[in-house]
Amino acid sequence: MKSFSSAFVLDSQNQMPAPDTDxxxxxxxxxxxxxxxxxxxxxxxxxxxxxxxxxxxxxxxxxxxxxxxxxxxxxxxxxxxxxxxxxxxxLAARAGQASGLRDAARPALLRLSATLSDTIFLLVRNGFDAVCLDRVEGPFPIRSFTGDIGGKVPLGLGQGSLAILANLPEDEQEAVIRFNIPRLLDRGFLDEASLRSALALARAQGWVNTSTGLIPGMAGVGVPVLDAQGRAVAALSVGTLAERLNADRLPHVVKILQSEAQALAGKLNPFDVALRYPSRSLSTIGGS
Amino acid sequence: MKSFSSAFVLDSQNQMPAPDTDxxxxxxxxxxxxxxxxxxxxxxxxxxxxxxxxxxxxxxxxxxxxxxxxxxxxxxxxxxxxxxxxxxxxLAARAGQASGLRDAARPALLRLSATLSDTIFLLVRNGFDAVCLDRVEGPFPIRSFTGDIGGKVPLGLGQGSLAILANLPEDEQEAVIRFNIPRLLDRGFLDEASLRSALALARAQGWVNTSTGLIPGMAGVGVPVLDAQGRAVAALSVGTLAERLNADRLPHVVKILQSEAQALAGKLNPFDVALRYPSRSLSTIGGS
DNA sequence: ATGATGAATTCCATTATCCTGAATTTATCT
DNA sequence: AGATAAATTCAGGATAATGGAATTCATCAT
CATH class of the missing domain: 1.10.10.10 (Winged helix-like DNA-binding domain superfamily/Winged helix DNA-binding domain)
Structure with a gap:
C-alpha cells in the first residue's frame, strides 16, 4: 500500500464555509x-x-x-x-484524501458490520461538519443524522460527529462549538452545557455513547480515529436499535470499535512525519 | 413521493466525453x-x-x-x-437525478441484499459508461469491475452494464459499441462478436448472466430498469461467488431481481409523460 | 549543514473575456 | 388558442483573466 504520509493531518485544517468576499x-x-x-x-x-x-x-x-x-x-x-x-x-470516488481514507477503512467497516450485525459509519471532519464517507448497512433498519454517503451533520450531533469534535485541539474545538451551537439548537437538540459535558466525557473515556433518545429507539457508539498528535481525523461509529446496545453488549461494541480505529490510525500514520506539519492556529484559517 | 416525471428519460441523452473545443x-x-x-x-x-x-x-x-x-x-x-x-x-449526495434514483432504489437494494445475502449494485448510464450509484454489501467478499460507489465501467462490461447496453435504442447502442470496443479490448475482454451475441441474448431474455470467468470465481446477474419506452435507464445487479449461482439458484435470483426492477421502473415513471420528450437522434448529440 | 536547482507564488501590463441591457425565441398557464 | 413569463441569443463596453518576468520557497545533492 502506498504511504499516506501526513495527508490526513493537514486536511484537518479546514477552511471556513466560505470566506464570502463579495x-x-x-x-x-x-x-x-x-x-x-x-x-x-x-x-x-x-x-x-x-x-x-x-x-x-x-x-x-x-x-x-x-x-x-x-x-x-x-x-x-x-x-x-x-x-x-x-x-x-x-469525481467523488476519486477525491484524494477521501478515497484514500475510505479504501483504508473499508475492510474495517466490513469486519465491523459482519461482527456486530449493525450499520457502520465512517465519518471525516470537513470544516464545521462531519461528512459520511462510507457506510455499510446492517440488517436492521436505521435512522441516522448523517444519512447516506456524502451526508453532512454539524460537528457535535451524533456518535461519530461527537467523537471527532471531542478530540480536536482545544482552540479548534472551541471555535467549532461557538459556530455550531445555533445550528445544533436549530436541529432541536442539545444546549451548550450538555454538549460540553458530553464532550468532556467523550474525551475522557475515548468513545461516545448516544442512547440519548435524540432519535427515538436509536442508539450508537462512536470512536475517534486519531493522528499522531492525538487529533481526530475521522470516526468510526455504529448505529443501531437502542435495545441492541444494552449494558451487556456495549462494552464489547466499544472494544472492537476502538481496536479497529487504532488499527486504522496506524495505517494512516505509518511514520510520524505528521510532526513536520505543525498545526496553524485557527485564527489563520479563512483569514482574508 | 414526488413525481419523477420523465427526468430519467431525458438524461439518457448523454453528452460525449468532451466536445473538445480548443x-x-x-x-x-x-x-x-x-x-x-x-x-x-x-x-x-x-x-x-x-x-x-x-x-x-x-x-x-x-x-x-x-x-x-x-x-x-x-x-x-x-x-x-x-x-x-x-x-x-x-455534492454527489445531492446530485438531482442520481439522488432521486438512489433514494427510490435503496429499499429495493436492501431487500435484495437481505433476501439473497449477496452484494447488490445500482448502476446508471452516463455517456459511454455505467456508473455505480449505490451498492449494498453482502457477507461474501466480492471483486467487481464497478468497484465502489462512483466507480465507472464501459457499457458492456459486467452484468448490469451489459443489461443497460442491451436495452438502449438501436442507434445509441450501435454508437456506444463502436466507441467502447477498443476500451473493452483494452481491459482484456470480449471481442466484438461475443459482445454482440451477449447483447442479443440479454435483450431477448431480459437479464444477463455473467458466469464467464472474466473475474475468476465471480459471477453475477443483471437486469435493466426500463422507462416507459423500454429504454434502459439503470440496472440492478447481483455480484457473488460463482459457486453461489448454480442452476438451482439462478432462476430464483433472476426472478426477484426482475420483480424489483419492474417495481422500481413503476416508481420512476408514474405517468407516461416520457412520451412528451421524444429522443433526439444520436447524431445531434455533441454536435459542433 | 549548505548551496544549487527547480518549483510555487506574486506582480503587472496587455488583451481577451465576461457582463449588462435589449431583443428574440420558447415554454407555460388561463 | 392567446397571453404571459421564462429561457435563450446577441452586441458593445468594461472588467477581469492571462502569461512573461521576478521573487520566494522547497527540495535535492554535495
Missing part, C-alpha cells in the same frame, strides 16, 4: 452555482431563481450553467431546470 | 482542471504538471486552483500538491 473571481461565482444547485430542489432549479440566488444576471447564470453542463457538472432536466449531474459521483 | 470559456478550462485532478495520483498533482496537462500557463493554473480550493472543490495536500477535496461527496 467580489470573488468569476470562477468562484460559477462554483457557487454548483452549491446553489446542490441545496435546491433535487428535481432542478429554474434559471431565474438560480440567477436571483447567486445575485447575478440571468444571461450570466445561463452562460455559466451551459459551461457547467458542457463539462458534465450540471444538466438540464425536463422543464429546462438545472441540477447537478452524475459526474459528481465519479 | 477555445473554451475560462470556466470550462477551470472545470477541466478538476477532471485532471480526478485522473491523477490521488495523493495530488504538482502545479507544473497540472498546467502542462491543461495546456495553460503556471500562474493561470495556480490562480484557478486557488479559487477551486477556496470554494472547497480542491485542496492542497502535503508537498503543495493539489487534489480533489471532500466537498465532492457532499
Amino acid at each position: 467580489s470573488a473571481s468569476s470562477l468562484r461565482r460559477a462554483l457557487k452555482l454548483l452549491r446553489i444547485l446542490s441545496q435546491g430542489d433535487p428535481e432542478g432549479l429554474r434559471l431565474k431563481d438560480i440567477a436571483e440566488t447567486a445575485g447575478c444576471s440571468q444571461p450570466t447564470a445561463h452562460r455559466m450553467l451551459q459551461d457547467l453542463a458542457a463539462e458534465g457538472f450540471a444538466e438540464q432536466a425536463a422543464g429546462k431546470r438545472y441540477r447537478l449531474a452524475l459526474d459528481f459521483y465519479v | 477555445s473554451a470559456s475560462s470556466l470550462r478550462r477551470a472545470l477541466k482542471l478538476l477532471r485532471i485532478l480526478s485522473q491523477g495520483d490521488p495523493e495530488g498533482l504538482r502545479l507544473k504538471d497540472i498546467a502542462e496537462t491543461a495546456g495553460c500557463s503556471q500562474p493561470t493554473a495556480h490562480r484557478m486552483l486557488q479559487d477551486l480550493a477556496a470554494e472547497g472543490f480542491a485542496e492542497q495536500a502535503a508537498g503543495k500538491r493539489y487534489r480533489l477535496a471532500l466537498d465532492f461527496y457532499v
Whole structure:
C-alpha cells in the first residue's frame, strides 16, 4: 500500500464555509452555482431563481450553467431546470484524501458490520461538519443524522460527529462549538452545557455513547480515529436499535470499535512525519 | 413521493466525453482542471504538471486552483500538491437525478441484499459508461469491475452494464459499441462478436448472466430498469461467488431481481409523460 | 549543514473575456 | 388558442483573466 504520509493531518485544517468576499473571481461565482444547485430542489432549479440566488444576471447564470453542463457538472432536466449531474459521483470516488481514507477503512467497516450485525459509519471532519464517507448497512433498519454517503451533520450531533469534535485541539474545538451551537439548537437538540459535558466525557473515556433518545429507539457508539498528535481525523461509529446496545453488549461494541480505529490510525500514520506539519492556529484559517 | 416525471428519460441523452473545443470559456478550462485532478495520483498533482496537462500557463493554473480550493472543490495536500477535496461527496449526495434514483432504489437494494445475502449494485448510464450509484454489501467478499460507489465501467462490461447496453435504442447502442470496443479490448475482454451475441441474448431474455470467468470465481446477474419506452435507464445487479449461482439458484435470483426492477421502473415513471420528450437522434448529440 | 536547482507564488501590463441591457425565441398557464 | 413569463441569443463596453518576468520557497545533492 502506498504511504499516506501526513495527508490526513493537514486536511484537518479546514477552511471556513466560505470566506464570502463579495467580489470573488468569476470562477468562484460559477462554483457557487454548483452549491446553489446542490441545496435546491433535487428535481432542478429554474434559471431565474438560480440567477436571483447567486445575485447575478440571468444571461450570466445561463452562460455559466451551459459551461457547467458542457463539462458534465450540471444538466438540464425536463422543464429546462438545472441540477447537478452524475459526474459528481465519479469525481467523488476519486477525491484524494477521501478515497484514500475510505479504501483504508473499508475492510474495517466490513469486519465491523459482519461482527456486530449493525450499520457502520465512517465519518471525516470537513470544516464545521462531519461528512459520511462510507457506510455499510446492517440488517436492521436505521435512522441516522448523517444519512447516506456524502451526508453532512454539524460537528457535535451524533456518535461519530461527537467523537471527532471531542478530540480536536482545544482552540479548534472551541471555535467549532461557538459556530455550531445555533445550528445544533436549530436541529432541536442539545444546549451548550450538555454538549460540553458530553464532550468532556467523550474525551475522557475515548468513545461516545448516544442512547440519548435524540432519535427515538436509536442508539450508537462512536470512536475517534486519531493522528499522531492525538487529533481526530475521522470516526468510526455504529448505529443501531437502542435495545441492541444494552449494558451487556456495549462494552464489547466499544472494544472492537476502538481496536479497529487504532488499527486504522496506524495505517494512516505509518511514520510520524505528521510532526513536520505543525498545526496553524485557527485564527489563520479563512483569514482574508 | 414526488413525481419523477420523465427526468430519467431525458438524461439518457448523454453528452460525449468532451466536445473538445480548443477555445473554451475560462470556466470550462477551470472545470477541466478538476477532471485532471480526478485522473491523477490521488495523493495530488504538482502545479507544473497540472498546467502542462491543461495546456495553460503556471500562474493561470495556480490562480484557478486557488479559487477551486477556496470554494472547497480542491485542496492542497502535503508537498503543495493539489487534489480533489471532500466537498465532492457532499455534492454527489445531492446530485438531482442520481439522488432521486438512489433514494427510490435503496429499499429495493436492501431487500435484495437481505433476501439473497449477496452484494447488490445500482448502476446508471452516463455517456459511454455505467456508473455505480449505490451498492449494498453482502457477507461474501466480492471483486467487481464497478468497484465502489462512483466507480465507472464501459457499457458492456459486467452484468448490469451489459443489461443497460442491451436495452438502449438501436442507434445509441450501435454508437456506444463502436466507441467502447477498443476500451473493452483494452481491459482484456470480449471481442466484438461475443459482445454482440451477449447483447442479443440479454435483450431477448431480459437479464444477463455473467458466469464467464472474466473475474475468476465471480459471477453475477443483471437486469435493466426500463422507462416507459423500454429504454434502459439503470440496472440492478447481483455480484457473488460463482459457486453461489448454480442452476438451482439462478432462476430464483433472476426472478426477484426482475420483480424489483419492474417495481422500481413503476416508481420512476408514474405517468407516461416520457412520451412528451421524444429522443433526439444520436447524431445531434455533441454536435459542433 | 549548505548551496544549487527547480518549483510555487506574486506582480503587472496587455488583451481577451465576461457582463449588462435589449431583443428574440420558447415554454407555460388561463 | 392567446397571453404571459421564462429561457435563450446577441452586441458593445468594461472588467477581469492571462502569461512573461521576478521573487520566494522547497527540495535535492554535495
